[in-house]
Amino acid sequence: MTLNSIRKARAAIGGLALAVLVTVPAMAQEADHPQNEKLKVACDLGFAPFCFKTAAGEITGFTYDMSAALAKKLGRPGIDVTDSNFSAIFAGLFSKRYEMIPAPTNITKERAAQMLFSEPYMPTGxxxxxxxxxxxxxxxxxxxxxxxxxxxxxxxxxxxxxxxxxxxxxxxxxxxxxxxxxxxxxxxxxxxxxxxxxxxxxxxxxxxxxxxxxxxGNNFGIAFRKEDTAFRAKVELALECLKTDGTLAKIHEKWFGVKPDAASSTATVYPGTGAPGFEGYDATEHKAECK
CATH class of the missing domain: 3.40.190.10 (Periplasmic binding protein-like II)
Incomplete structure (x- = not known):
């Protein structure tokens, strides 16, 4: 084998290794978010009006309705809700018991250092x-x-x-x-x-x-694992569609009796992906194509 052929072989092996490195994380994310299965989410049942059970034992609330609407936008066949005390909810996310936390989670500097957030969806205090x-x-x-x-x-x-x-x-x-x-x-x-x-x-x-x-001055955001950048981006596009087509406003009015303020985070679509001003925010411009 000539020196040139050895170099070409090494280059080919290096390219294959790079392709494997790029493909494996993508495949792992797809396995964590199977398109043909229900969207797995977590909430603290009993935290009305966000997530609680009716007298008949059915799960309902703002978080439930928003999650169901997001699943529909994502083309997923419904949602699978895991009940978790809030003190343990992040540990469950990191251990992959569910795909995201749509339950009311304040976006803070400390939390943004440990997980990704969607853009804000509701102001709070x-x-x-x-x-x-x-x-x-x-x-x-x-x-x-x-x-x-x-x-x-x-x-x-x-x-x-x-x-x-x-x-x-x-x-x-x-x-x-x-x-x-x-x-x-x-x-x-x-x-x-x-x-x-x-x-x-x-x-x-x-x-x-x-x-x-x-x-x-805080806002709620949907929480994701740090490595779930692609999935966070998909959910954020769905969330932006819920804002622009009025779905999120209707859910807000259903549970709080009033439409959200036009200037609030419930009605505002933010530039980029994630929570502006916090770690994990991606300023790359995008446009949600809503159906």
Missing amino acids: LGFLVKKGGKIASLDELKGKAITVNNGSISDKWLTDNEAKYGYTIQRYNKNADAVQAVMIGRAFANVADVPVSRYVATQTPMAEVAFVLNS
């Missing part, structure tokens, strides 16, 4: 739910009071970070419904959760009202 008649004029009034929260949530993090500053005590529950119940029966003064959740609970619970709202 913190709502302080109390038994009717309870008043909160300022956060300083929480001193010495017991506050309940859904374990592992962004509300839990805020309460933990500010516990020493405001002097309250924290009671953590694996289900927000249990955290609310503790307030209603007098075990605690207030429950802290995402504003949309607190407001919905107040409409469904005659004894409850939202006494205070802390605007955080």
Whole structure:
């Protein structure tokens, strides 16, 4: 064999190795997201109005409806919902128990370092739910009071970070419904959760009202594994179509009684892919082709 033929053989082997390296990740992503199977998602059942069970045992809520609409846009035959306490929901994503987390997940710098996010789909803040008649004029009034929260949530993090500053005590529950119940029966003064959740609970619970709202400037986004860039891009296109064709607005109105503000993240299609300003954002321009 001549020197030139040896070099050509080495080049061919190198090209084949590169092709294998490129193909394997693509095949792995396809295996994780089989087109002919239901879209596997996770939510914290009992977290009304996002994901909960009816009296008949059927799963429903904003998250459920949005996920079903996304699956339809993606050409998947429905959705398969895994119930997970929020404190364990990210571990389930990383271990591939489900494909994504559409449940209300605040986009934060810390989370964006560990996972990918879609563009925002709903603005949020913190709502302080109390038994009717309870008043909160300022956060300083929480001193010495017991506050309940859904374990592992962004509300839990805020309460933990500010516990020493405001002097309250924290009671953590694996289900927000249990955290609310503790307030209603007098075990605690207030429950802290995402504003949309607190407001919905107040409409469904005659004894409850939202006494205070802390605007955080945060938004909810769909969470994906770090390596799932291609799948995140597909879901984001579907999400943008739900925004532009009015589907997401209808789902919002169904569960919250009002249409989303035209300037909110529920109605806004963002440039690029992901959450602008956070790690994992891809500024490459694209255009959703909606059917």
